[in-house]
């Protein structure tokens with residue numbers, strides 16, 4: 001059996017510990033992302049989604065708990081080892097895609113490879129390949145300010161994919177997109193998940209985006225309260241199942 005892409009055990013996160021404002025946001029939370037899996041975490045505003053994602057994506061430490069990515073204990077890695085691991089093995093797609101305005105689209109996408117000192121010819125090839133996959137090859141010489149929001153988000157996604165990470169983290173990856181661009185972005189994510197067996201972990205409050213995943217965990221008040229698996233059903237049927245589940249929470 002291949003090892004899981006990510007294993008988190010007994011996570012707890014308390015903000016402002018020891019003060020009057022102390023708040024425990026994640027409570028004894030465990031999860032596994034299987035290799036090649038597309039997992040979505042859904043939950044209402046304030047349920048702890050971003051906190052969980054930031055911990056799993058190594059951007060924040062939990063108060064208690066363990067996180068392993070590709071079998072490596074990420075909470076006890078040295079900073080330089082961590083930076084290298086992040087640069088090689090992980091990709092990040094966030095709602096604000098943080099493109100660098102003074103760099104062209106091609107330079108923005110190639111950034112992770114240039115930081116790894118990959119040969120320029122190879123950078124060019126990889127940038128073109130991923131830009132074609134995301135339908136943005138015609139904008140490679142343009143600058144971020146010249147693109148629409150949806151195009152910019154695809155550039156952000158291309159940058160997250162260009163170094164062929166084993167695991168991609170998404171925080172509301174369709175948050176800034178209209179429904180047509182959201183559909184395209186999710187279609188691309190499922191494509192790379194299936195074609196390149198890249199594992200994806202995404203948090204979202206959007207049922208449509210979540211319906212592209214193979215499994216959904218529902219977070220409420222810092223704990224998982226339900227799980228849905230897509231199985232062999234169509235995406236449309238899965239979408240209806242998710243809406244039904246969200247309706248149950250509201251009753």
Ligand SMILES: Nc1ncnc2c1ncn2[C@@H]1O[C@H](COP(=O)(O)OP(=O)(O)OP(=O)(O)O)[C@@H](O)[C@H]1O
Nearest residue numbers: 015016025043044045046047048049050051052205
């Ligand atoms: N840095 C912080 N310091 C203190 N409290 C925080 C901090 N970040 C988040 N919180 C609190 O933790 C709780 C969970 O926040 P979090 O952003 O993880 O939820 P979320 O489910 O991602 O919400 P949303 O969908 O609105 O982004 C909220 O009550 C929030 O106010």
